[in-house]
Amino acid sequence: MKRYLPFLLMLPLGMYAYACSSNSSDNGGGTTNPPGGEPPGGSSGNPNPPGSSGNPNPGPGTDDPNQNPIDGIDQVKVILTTNEYTDGPIWHAGQKFLFFTTPLGASALYRMRADGTVKKIRDGSTTEANPMNTNTVDPAGNLVTIDALDVVRASAVGDAGAPEMVANGFVDKGTFQKFDSLKNGVVMKDGSMFLTDPGYGLNTLTANRIYRVAPDKTVTVMDSFEDIPRPTGLALNPDQTEVYVGFTQPMAGTLPYIRKYHVNEDGTLGESGKWVDIDPETSTPDGIEVDTHGNVYVATAQGINVYKSDATKIGVIAVPEQPTGMAFGGDDMKTLYITTQGINIWQVKLKVAGIAQ
Template identity: 30%
Template sequence: MRRYGFLFALCAIFGLSASAQDGLHEIIAAGGKLEKVACCFKFTEGPAWHPRGFLIFSDIPADTIYKWDPRTGRTEVFRRPSGHANGNLFDLQGRLVTCEHDRRVSRTERDGSIVTLAARYQGKRLNSPNDLAIRSDGSIYFTDPPYGISKEQEELGFYGVYRLTPRGELSLLDRSFKRPNGIAFSPDERRLYVSDSAEGTISVFDVLPDGSIANKRVFATLEGSGEAGVPDGMKVDERGNIYCTGSHGVWIFAPDGRKLGIIETPEVPANLAWGDADRRTLYITARTSVYRLRMRAAGPNLGPAAHK
């Protein structure tokens, strides 16, 4: 990162908390500045924007999902206990689907009740579901590394990528990752991206008509590891660019794998989400805080069902 020091200085002059590699000026809004909107948590994760105009996010060690309202700037408890929630997404009916380190994928119903969607595969307990992506047919794709459990608690013996159909059928799609983590679809849903925190890579699959995946190949490699961060949460924008939290900030790649730049963050980031009514604000969870940055690019349009 030292070789970008001069470029970072230019960004500071112009109020941009981002590296100035080619492409970022086309993505970040003019005058865009990284802003801290909430702080003083233990470990933030799983941001998700509710169609009614607020952000929810997890604090894993605090066993809490919080709600942050941009109209008031206030943060309040949304769900506690949360099952040590990690990744969150609202489904096509506006219900919160959560990957819990307490070894299940859950859904919060409109009446506040919580149901288990997946907890076992072939009779064995899942490791600790981490992050998820929801396809337009309602299927939930999620990763299952062991970050929330000890080695002695593992029952499966591998770390998988799964698909859960709307009818509740759970299938293992891939078990070749060392630490599968972030997961995201391309806007046309023909590709599925999965980050591997141990390998420092993002892999991409072709999504077949039946919802299965094939033809795994390395899409991008993120340099740096350890305290500076590893490949973690991922999202895409409407142009098909891929955003992955990693070393020193949010790494952005074009659909062809070309690196567009890094949005630098003051704290090590873990996940991100598109928000606001126009889907042009990027919300980033980073250790003890939540940040936001206005963008030219927008998040994918989830369709009318997401706005119910």
């Protein structure tokens, strides 16, 4: 996501929301939700009912490991028209909701049912300096929201109270430093998380870094960069031994790329290396996701680029609007929801189940 792109908020999401009808065309054509959108109160009860978890990580897939995840799939279709730039999608298996954010303008957090009905959960910051960017789910099923300047956590059940502060900076040489502009985050099985800060706020002292937040909320710099590569999207491989990180603005004359880090036994990041270049120079790779077979999905200007774990390119899922992020969801975790810089959220059914992270 580029937070400083010119953008026109056409219509408030809270006023108009659309869901695709069964005969919708591939380029949209949804029908209006019932007045009021999602039924009052949403879902309730245990966020992690038996047989489900808030942050499912099924591990290696049970299907054919050589299955092409996008072979013969349908074209993407609109599930929701927001008339706003959207980002940060995450599927909560326990509640069967897709959470997403509208980072630009008056940012807000929303949840959507699988049928496209939507409800606002809470407003973001009243200033554009701290928009809601992305979301993830911790092992307890709590929703974790990564704002530009902080990370907060709240229950995913009903309309919970004020979110709990998880982190809003780090200590460097005895001095507390605020984050510059966090972009993405992912949670490990032990509750720790990795964060990217691409430096959209232009504070070069704390920008272009990857952070780790320990379960006790201690924040540590895992990697930092002087050439302003803009680290953005990140995702774990199925067994959480590796982390993929996208870089949208590397040194002049080089392509955007994905770097892969090894995760050490103590949860820190270890050795790393460039995993794949992303064509063209304007591709600006954003959100990254991984399926249960280890295939990697990257939001780019081309659509959703799909790669095998060895970086062999499988193909591209075409999306009419430039994607910002994506999330696997649905009962079988094979529906890919795609947020965009445009006015719609899209969906497509794949052949391999994904991981919610």
